[in-house]
Amino acid sequence: MADRFRSDNEKPMRSDRRRPFGILLLIAAVLAIAAALLLPNDRSRLAADAFAAVPIELLVLIIALAVVPGVLRPLIRWGAALLLAIVLIVKLADMAAFEAMARPFNPVLDAHLLNAVWDLAVGTLGHAAAVGLTIAVVLLLVSIIVLSGFLVGITASGVKRHRLAAVSVAGALLLIGWQMPKLYPASQGLHFLTASTSGLMQRHATSLAASLKDLEEFDREASNDPAADIADDVLMSRLGGRDVLLFFVESYGRTVLDNPLYAPSIRPLLEQLDQTVDDQGLHAASGFLTSPVSGGQSWLGHASTLAGLWVDNQRRYNSMLVKNRQTLIDDFNRAGYRTVAVMPAITMAWPEGTALGYDMVYDEPNLGYEGLPFNWVTMPDQYTLAALDRFERLADRDQPLFAEVALISSHAPWTPIPRVIDWATVGDGSIFSEQARDGATPQEVWADPERVRTQFRLSIEYALANLDSYIAERLADEFVLIILGDHQPARIITGETDNRDVPIHIISDDAQIVSDLAAALGFTAGMTPPDDAVAERMSVFRGRVVETLSSPPGTVNDGVAGTRSVGPT
Structure with missing residues (x-):
């Protein structure tokens, strides 16, 4: 040596x-x-x-x-x-x-x-x-x-x-x-x-090894269907034929209520929504759920909510589709509802829509939008909701409606920011082209992290202002509206946090439905969840909603505190 x-x-x-x-x-x-x-x-x-x-x-x-x-x-x-x-x-x-x-x-x-x-x-x-x-x-x-x-x-x-x-x-x-x-x-x-x-x-x-093993555990979880033993004529019977609208708001995370960069602007908008709910004689409850993802992959948050499974990766998502797992879409189909998806971000063929069993999927090509896109965002949320009303809610039909709607105006790059206009002037959306030409380019915005955060805040302000206008001017009938964030935004917005909670709001003309859903999910009255609210996983949503809406009034988790109604009872 x-x-x-x-x-x-x-x-x-x-x-x-x-x-x-x-x-x-x-x-x-x-x-x-x-x-x-x-x-x-x-x-x-x-x-x-x-x-x-x-x-x-x-x-x-x-x-x-x-x-x-x-x-x-x-x-x-x-x-x-x-x-x-x-x-x-x-x-x-x-x-x-x-x-x-x-x-x-x-x-x-x-x-x-x-x-x-x-x-x-x-x-x-x-x-x-x-x-x-x-x-x-x-x-x-x-x-x-x-x-x-x-x-x-x-x-x-x-x-x-x-x-x-x-x-x-x-x-x-x-x-x-x-x-x-x-x-x-x-x-x-x-x-x-x-x-x-x-x-x-x-x-x-x-x-990597755990990811492959996880599929075996997922298969066991997927075999437990919370609606399997509920008869068709009992399933969702509490609704009395009300339309159910599930709105996923892009990047609407807990950070908008906790982070001092956003909370001073966002909390007053939720207070304004509270007032609108009260003025319309409606009732509301809010809380948090934990999304399986953060910063992207919205479809995993949608899937976790709809399927009642923790779908936190693409392999679980693919397995869910292959195994033909029953979801809220199947539950509403069995209950006699027409089920539709309004997905303005889908620009190409989407075979998952067929696999999930919607009666109709409205993607970007068939939503009829004739205006300019807002960069990645294909159309503003206001047009998306106007199209939902035109094609489904206000159309002649003999079935109640379950609609899953993706509201994407708060998706990156957060420029330009739309503005709410008179609903009567929305038309084919060409009126929004002028707005789509306004504002800075993505390259200009993303050159400055502080400007990115400002633009994000403005996009959430628009999303909430649009929902406030929609509730005040468009929802005059019997309904249950669920507004839910899909995931927290990326770290450039949230800062260094691992929190994945998203706000959820339930609004309806029926005080008892809101109260019972709030009790089942641990929510409190009003449009602003309490600061110390504890979030459960999105995967609990389907089971508790199905149980509550398929049971006599006041029998599910009756007596849980913090579920008072907002507005007249």
């Missing part, structure tokens, strides 16, 4: 001017690898102290490059380069996922999102810019692979020239790092070694 270490180190010194440069390059390569291994996978933890450690993986690599036989050294070199590239790509993917969805990236669950990201980029930036962004991402990935090979190659060459010194330094650091906590257990500052990257990759591997 001593002979092996002697090699190059014992050769006579040469007056090689490149030697200092080579040593500096070696040091730079080693430091760059260390930085890559220490790089956090979450931007919120990106700080100088995150790099104040020595990665064990780097020390092990240096020792391996120094001591393994020459025939194996190339395998270690290229294997290490590949692993370093994978580590960097996974960490960058995690950063993006944390910003968008407040969780790490999972390739098993998230690969399908590439299409959604492309559609959002095209709708926000335009086709040419989206292509440019895609090319930039591909070049970044290629650069990471090439750079990883270069850095490990420089390190391998340097270790070959200075084997004894490399092994001595790396071994000493490992020994000191291993023994120091035992010798000085109270001195946490001396615990300078870390294997954080190995731990991260182990967690990712465990997560």
